[in-house]
Amino acid sequence: MTQVFWADLPGWATWVLTGTQAVDFLHNMMTQDVRSLDVGEVRYGLFLTPRGKVVADAWVARTDEGLRLFALDGWTAVLDRHLSLYRLRMDVRWHVRPVRAGWLFRPSVGGLDLRGWTVRVPWDGGTADLVWTDDPEPLRRDASVEVVSIDPDTWDRWRRSIGWVWPGVDLAGEEWMPLEVGLSHALSYTKGCYVGQEVVAKATYLGRPPRRLLQVLVTETLDGAPEGGVVLWQGEARRTFGWGPGRDPLVWVGWTWVPFTEVPEPVPTELYLPDGSRRPVTLRVPPWLAAVQAMYPLPSKPEKARREVRDRGR
Numbered sequence: 001m002t003q004v005f006w007a008d009l010p011g012w013a014t015w016v017l018t019g020t021q022a023v024d025f026l027h028n029m030m031t032q033d034v035r036s037l038d039v040g041e042v043r044y045g046l047f048l049t050p051r052g053k054v055v056a057d058a059w060v061a062r063t064d065e066g067l068r069l070f071a072l073d074g075w076t077a078v079l080d081r082h083l084s085l086y087r088l089r090m091d092v093r094w095h096v097r098p099v100r101a102g103w104l105f106r107p108s109v110g111g112l113d114l115r116g117w118t119v120r121v122p123w124d125g126g127t128a129d130l131v132w133t134d135d136p137e138p139l140r141r142d143a144s145v146e147v148v149s150i151d152p153d154t155w156d157r158w159r160r161s162i163g164w165v166w167p168g169v170d171l172a173g174e175e176w177m178p179l180e181v182g183l184s185h186a187l188s189y190t191k192g193c194y195v196g197q198e199v200v201a202k203a204t205y206l207g208r209p210p211r212r213l214l215q216v217l218v219t220e221t222l223d224g225a226p227e228g229g230v231v232l233w234q235g236e237a238r239r240t241f242g243w244g245p246g247r248d249p250l251v252w253v254g255w256t257w258v259p260f261t262e263v264p265e266p267v268p269t270e271l272y273l274p275d276g277s278r279r280p281v282t283l284r285v286p287p288w289l290a291a292v293q294a295m296y297p298l299p300s301k302p303e304k305a306r307r308e309v310r311d312r313g314r
Contacts (some may be wrong), residue, residue, distance in 0.1 A: 004106035007155040014099035015069035019092040033188040037062040042119040052199025072168040104129040111138040122291035161247040163286020179209040181291040182225045185296035200314040217282040218252040228274040233258045
């Protein structure tokens with residue numbers, strides 16, 4: 001008997017986009033290449049402001065009828081405003097409705113059939129599947145497979161502990177650019193222009209982002225989330241945010257911004273709480289983001305072509 005782990009993920013919506021210009025419209029709005037999508041393929045992308053700040057994140061899929069977006073329901077209002085601002089007179093329409101979303105962690109075995117749109121993601125030293133489906137029974141299995149259900153809270157603790165950033169949850173209220181978080185898998189460098197593309201290209205080819213996101217890990221028991229705490233980074237106080245419970249042995253997991261630098265190893269430091277107390281913490285690059293960056297490395301900086309010198313017979 002083979003065990004697989006399944007979690008229903010509440011709070012997701014699907015956007016059904018149709019119209020003769022739906023593909024071109026979304027291609028010009030997202031950081032991901034939409035035109036090259038095959039039917040059934042799913043890719044992760046972002047929507048940006050002209051200044052390169054993230055408006056929302058979503059997964060995009062091509063269907064026989066048009067396009068689907070899958071996004072947390074909390075993005076619905078802001079994403080609708082953003083798309084409506086740029087639609088103008090293009091022939092594209094959308095409607096939004098709830099969709100069943102789930103997560104599946106399994107070894108590479110047969111005996112299991114997923115119904116819906118799926119994408120593989122790094123997970124705690126292996127990989128897992130994100131699933132969106134209109135099917136009331138997304139998992140079809142034979143007798144050799146046992147499905148173990150995980151409740152959403154347990155799953156969310158696990159997600160947070162391995163460093164899988166969910167922008168609508170962990171970065172709520174923050175202003176940030178894609179490369180500051182390390183979401184290189186959301187970017188296409190071959191598709192051409194999109195809203196905010198010039199800022200992304202500048203950060204990629206002309207230098208590096210001004211800051212980066214690190215996890216803040218607490219292993220001691222506290223009386224509630226350490227909201228308002230600051231950590232020391234190279235002698236400077238850096239605010240923390242986005243705190244949530246972690247998976248043992250991590251009691252609380254939060255986030256902080258630090259000036260961009262390489263952080264090859266976890267860094268021990270202290271968390272200063274508003275009541276004047278201090279707690280030991282560890283700062284690290286989120287392992288999930290490191291795994292994604294290994295899967296989707298940034299393109300190398302293009303070399304400048306040598307200027308051709310015309311032979312003038314001298």
